[in-house]
Amino acid sequence: MPDTYFYHYDDYDRTLVSERVDQFRDQVRRRLAGELTEEQFKPLRLTNGLYLQLHAYMLRIAIPYGTLSSRQLRKLAEISRKYDRGYGHFTTRQNLQLNWIKLEDAPDALAALAEVDMHALQTSGNCIRNVTADHFAGAAADEIEDPRIWAEIVRQWSTLHPEFTFLPRKFKIAITGSPNDRAAVRVHDIGLRLWRNDTGEVGFEVIVGGGLGRTPMIGKTLREFLPKNELLAYLEATLRVYNRYGRRDNLYKARIKILVHEVGVDKMRADVEAEYAETRDGLLGLSNETIEAITRQFALPDLPPKSNLVGAVEALRLENRDFALWLKSNVAPHRVKGYAIVTASLKPVGAPPGDASAVQMEGVADIADAFSQGELRVSHEQNLIFPHVAIEDLPAVYAALGRLGFAEANVGKITDIIACPGLDYCALANARSIPVAQRISNHFSELARQHDIGDLKIKISGCINACGHHHVGHIGILGVDKNGIELYQISLGGDVDFGKTALGTILGPAVAADKVVEAVDALVATYLDTRAAGERFVDTYRRIGAQPFKERVYATV
Amino acid sequence: MAKNLSGDLQVASANRLSDGVVVWLDDAGEWTIRLDRAAVARDGRTGEILLLRARAEAFPVIDPFLVAVAEEEDGTIEPLSLREKIRASGLTFDAIAADAVRYA
Amino acid sequence: MPLYSEAGGLPATYVPLSFADWQQRPEWPAVALANTDPVEDLAPHVGRLRLIVLDFPKFSDGRAYSQARLLRGRMGYRGELRATGGVLQDQIAFMLRCGFDSFESEQKGFGEALARARTLFSVVYQPTEDGRAPASRLRLENRPLAAD
Structure with a gap:
């Protein structure tokens, strides 16, 4: 098994994390014994990543700067099986959330994390949170x-x-x-x-x-x-x-x-x-x-330069359309010749965005060991990344990801939706996010159509706290509650690209839950009808403004 | 068809301290995971008393509160708000299973 | 409110003046600041002050941590630095690191917690006013963990 090419914990780091687990174990004991009130305990559990959600506690595990080893990912799978329901949710801040944790188990779960130099420190609370970085860093x-x-x-x-x-x-x-x-x-x-x-x-x-x-x-x-x-x-x-x-x-x-x-x-x-x-x-x-x-600890792995042009890859590109599309959307240039950065899409059609089962996590860890120096990244777009894949291995990685349901060629496309957990899980939410994402994903499932529509980022939040980053979506969708009914406010033109960072502008009145797909469809149709050559959705919006989009949407819904 | 949608009917709810599970206060003053066993307050005054009782029994739970419910002809109760419906009956989609390699 | 200090603190009868009153009588050796009072104004006087009390209106209001570090680190205050208000045992380790050395707390078990607080974490990452060597320095000096 390959060594890791990122920061290694030493005795200092390990001691601190394990002493922190001991401290939290004592705090949990005092809370369960009634020595601490909930008001006193809440900030203590929060700075250890433990929230109370609608149905259970949620543990938010830090993946500092989004970098993860295969060994760590396997441990996350194991923890999700042992202390949760066997799946986890990768978030927009390079964290992994487990949704069904028991308070009495939380210290043991944190101790298990510490075995692989991980923790949930400062993933919540009024402190400096888990630091995030470019998910392609180092590659x-x-x-x-x-x-x-x-x-x-x-x-x-x-x-x-x-x-x-x-x-x-x-x-x-x-x-x-x-x-x-x-x-x-x-x-x-x-x-x-x-x-x-x-x-x-x-x-x-x-x-x-x-x-x-x-x-x-x-x-x-x-x-x-x-x-x-x-x-x-x-x-x-x-x-x-x-x-x-x-x-x-x-x-x-x-x-x-x-x-x-x-x-x-x-x-x-x-x-x-x-x-x-x-x-x-x-x-x-x-x-x-x-x-x-x-x-020195972040040194690039030893990657002997290779040819960028591999016969087997080119042959498969010609004969398999989905593979060709996947190369376009899910594979990015690497700094070393003959290698690529591969994004595993955690947005299979119709699935809750960013969720992975324990078996899927283990499968991804296996692929990382075989083809990416045992290393992985988590993106703020809720996908997983293999940073160092030889181009000659791309067909094998594609096939292996396909078996896990993570080979959808949709990175940056309309079904690569960012969504917060929403009202299904979250105590703060006003409306559901995941079911909305699922409906949009199912509606636009056809791959060639997604690629024809091109780069289009849809971001969905279930409340104004904006964990789904709706403000910076090309299409942003914000769930609101109006007299007990879920409505969705649509905004256009948000962007996080450097130099173009912009906040979206609200299109008009919020639409009913069962009209969101029609509204998105109308937005896409307006774009397809008016786009100039090479223009992305958001470029067309910037050129022609909101009015044509608005007219079509409100004539439809 | 719902018999009573007035919003006057209320039950007391909370999350259990030890595991966060959603619970309701029953007639005996015990916290139960079964909504059908919850004590129902039928007017505002009884609601206040129910909340006081819930707070008095709050040691094993976190921050009790009242939930407005509707009652069917057959006596089954259901929360009025979507949030409380979801708290009572769980996710509105199928979460991926631990051993699943594909969703759905 | 019970008063705790690690060793030989001033008695509770030693009366600090409020900042406004103290400004009228800056020769008085004890002052109690609100967490919005300008701590920098004490700079010319820290040599003769024997007690400074900093307030936590709520335990979650952390402004006095910065005041404490400025007093100890920037102004070189050596007298007693007391935390009052929302002072809970789970904050002691942070308070000690910022230079507090006495505490008013109503929480049960506070004294025992104070006795343990310095050993709760044998590693620190930041250089602060408690003078402990952070991990980055110990690493450079190749010192084993127990040396601190």
């Missing part, structure tokens, strides 16, 4: 530097940070190392974008105050260029300003985006820089040795 052809090195550095710094565990509200950090941002850095509390300046030095653009939810905002640039080794001191200064001055009088105005919006980005920058001027020479400067030690 992408367009990458400047691997963002996971920095995500790991931030993971360590933010774990059990004593000053920032009771922030005004949750705090999400995302990092990208490519000009093509796949980590949505403009819609996070802090987004970090690695780029190379005129002198050839690589540093961070620090973006602050983005976010979706009730008040969606695009993040603003706090610092154009931050030298890399100053990252933690700068983050600490920013978090301190937020901890001291972020609003705590109103839950809905407590995120850093509201602070930035109210004081203005210039004042925010002045405050952060003033704090930073005092902090920068402290102990948080990163030594080159530390950076190098972590960088």
